[in-house]
Amino acid sequence: MTLNVYLSGEIHTDWREQIIDGSKGLGVAFNSPVTDHEASDDCGVAILGEEPNKYWHDHKGAMVNAIRTRKGIADADVVVVRFGEKYKQWNAAFDAGYASALGKSLIVLHGPEHQHPLKEVDAAALAVAEEPRQVVEILRYVLTGKLPG
DSSP states (O other): OOEEEEEEEOOSSSHHHHHHHHTTTSOEEEEOOOOOHHHHHHHHHHHHOOOSSHHHHHHHHHHHHHHHHHHHHHHOSEEEEEOOSSSOOHHHHHHHHHHHHTTOEEEEEOOGGGTTTTHHHHHHOSEEESSHHHHHHHHHHHHHOOOOO
């Protein structure tokens, strides 16, 4: 069995690399949004033309990025959505809701400080993890039926 996993959310830490490295040899294919913050913010105006108004600048970028995000989530078997500590990831909340609406298996990843504000997002998930290693162990269990350790 091979799993297609989409890694969404926070881009300021190495959580994606931890999951990818920990999943080597498991038969997992990963996809994610563009994690270069500047490229992600400016893709719309770089491709479609400058915008003097910041709202339309951001709107163009969000629409272009949504093409990749929707495709990645639609093709995924499992969607992992990470909410980090430093920034509010509203796009991650959208991705979690979109994945849930499509019937995708959703794993939410965040620290205990986000338990209350993300209670509705967590309720849509099949698992809520606090550490990337827990996501790796979920993937390992799903693919092999083996428990950690």
